[in-house]
Amino acid sequence: MTTSPDSSTVGSTLVKRGLADMLRGGVIMDVVNADQAKIAEDAGAVAVMALERVPADIRRDGGVARMSDPLLIQEIQATVTIPVMAKARIGHFAEAQVLESLGVDYVDESEVLTPADEEHHIDKWAFTVPFVCGATNLGEALRRIGEGACLIRSKGEAGTGNVVEAVRHLRTINAQMRRVHSADAAELAGLAKDLQAPLPLVREVAETGHLPVPMFCAGGISTPADASLVMQLGAEAVFVGSGIFKSADPVRMAEAIVEATTHFRDPSVVAKVSTGLGAAMRGSETATLEQRLAERGW
């Protein structure tokens, strides 16, 4: 956070969280090149996530997954007018510094990449660029916010095309928030201990009933109905990774998920955009996975 000559404040928490507010009700799409980024923007995406491989391919290929080549990010920035996000490894603050210097609009400290630090997440307060982090439960969400995250996405299980984990994580966070919201003041310290979350943030949830930052959903969304489902469960926007460009007709799938996210309460719209859409990505049963990405981070 710096102060410029006209007494304005750059990189304040308000403007960092504020960009996430502007993305609400929208779809953020994973793209691996400029052509895909253009398709995403044409379809009405509110932002793109620039990465070298979508999670399904990272899962298939194995090996260490790292930050993308800056060239790829710059090509995508030059192609679209919407915000461009990019991923850094958990704890890899040097990758985050590189992404900030490239002028990406949001850094995703992501479990989809191979973690660089098993004990410490990035100190996100130290940056001007805002961060999004994944969470599987309320404690994890509040720990990330305590470290400076300005947007939380429920993790789901990336690259599976299976929405079951996204639903589990959203329902868990919601149930825990309801519990905190209905607790009396004396119970909050104990709840903070159980959640392993900072007490001031637990108090804030107790007062407002929701997270101090927007909550989006990621990990396994691959149809318009999936988007409607997670929005109805309280997600404020959706990240779609492999679900678009691993489907039979990515252009139509992208357009359909955008429509379904805006009109998530209107089943007739979701039905209309789902009609004759072609195959969604194949997907996998999460019980048989060798690597659970959601277990990365803590």
Place this chain on the structure above:
Amino acid sequence: MASVGVLALQGDVREHVAVLQRIGVAAVEVRGVADLAGISGLVIPGGESTTMARLLVTGGLREPLTELLDGGLPVLGTCAGLIMLARRILDGRSDQWSLGLLDVEVRRNGFGRQVASFETVVEVTGIGPVAGAFIRAPQIVTVADGVTILATHDHGGGPTPVLVRQGHALGCAFHPELTGETRIHELFLSLV
């Protein structure tokens, strides 16, 4: 006063609804054509202008909305909403259309990308100092006759207009709805 609509295809709809409610005005979220019935004004919120432009077309809202606005429905646009109201958009998509109610040219992300986003205080004619958040904000680069400049701001490179009015349309480059401010909305309601 009848209710004021907030275009709710995408963006910071909730914050605008909250400001309207705080100043005692009923707000209705506008997602489809039926929601336009009976509104006495419209707010176009912050968000992504390319997304809103597309969803206005696919949802069949573009024509009925254009008709209402051309017929004099008061409108306030903040950030992306200003872009939607501008006659000409620079650095946007080559095919980006707009409602064209404000005879200004705006440059998308004219103040820079997110890492340049800032909070500041803007001096508004007739109101005084107003707290504003500029988030990947558009910059008004030219203003035609008939457009009243209600506020300018110099963020380096000389002052540019950040709040303008033409007839029943009010365009704001920043987000008064994020800072606890209500007076820009009150100004808008004076047009309703």
